[in-house]
Amino acid sequence: MEAGAVLTAWRRILSGYRPNLTIEITRECPLRCPGCYAYGEQHLGGGVVLRELADFKGRELIEHVIDVIDRYRPIHTSFVGGEPLVRFRELDVLLPMLTSTGRHVQVVMSAVRPIPAAWARMPNLKVCVSIDGLQPEHDARRRLADMRPPVTKRYLAAPQQPSECIFANTTACLSADLTHAITPCQFGGSPECRECGCLASVGFSALGDYKVGGVLPLRTIFNASFAVGAGMRRLRGESTL
Secondary structure, three states: OOOEEEHHHHHHOOOOOOEEEEEEEEOOOOOOOOOOOOOOOOOOOOOOOOOHHHOOOHHHHHHHHHHHHHHHHHOOEEEEEOOHHHHHHHHHHHHHHHOOOOOEEEEOOOOOOOOOHHHHHHHOEEEEOOOOOOOHHHHHHHHHHHHHHHHHOOOOOOOOOEEEEEHHHHHEEOOOOOOOOOOOOOOOOOOOHEEEEEEEEHHHHHHHHHOOOEEEEEHHHHHHHHHHHHHHHHEEEOOOO
């Protein structure tokens, strides 16, 4: 991560904003993958599941997403689902609007239809295709032997709870109605952190191990900064993001 990006994220945290935003852009998906956390009964805390939420289409979706981004002021936005390609027409409008202003955007999908070729020419856009299968395929594709030592180390010593996860604490997550907050992290419900396979979680955790000047871990600076940011939110009368 570039130093400028780290400093920008730090300023956001001190101001009481989370630098990352994840949006479930649709409740729809043509697949029925076993084990998909997004459609689990506890993903949204119980009482309602993703397929039962209201969601948006067309111009209404575009306007609501822009409003959310203006309010949350993230430096990095991820669109997930559901299956984001169900809303590829809306993304065709949103992605150029966001990336052309310097915002970093990620779309996480299963590639159930061809990915628009124009997306490859957009700056600051990353397209991620999930290729996990059942356990044999998953284990073959995510072997620890293929990963760098700092990442392997963090997988073996993952955060024990979401409050210890830098990624969870720096990311606000909204479901398809763009109102329902997903907590305590993007998986929702009661995640088992010791079994978490989230690469973002272990990546941020490895970053937290970096020692400034060889002495002070970034994790310590982050924890203090997040406490300051929480105070700023209280001053604004905001209990959550």
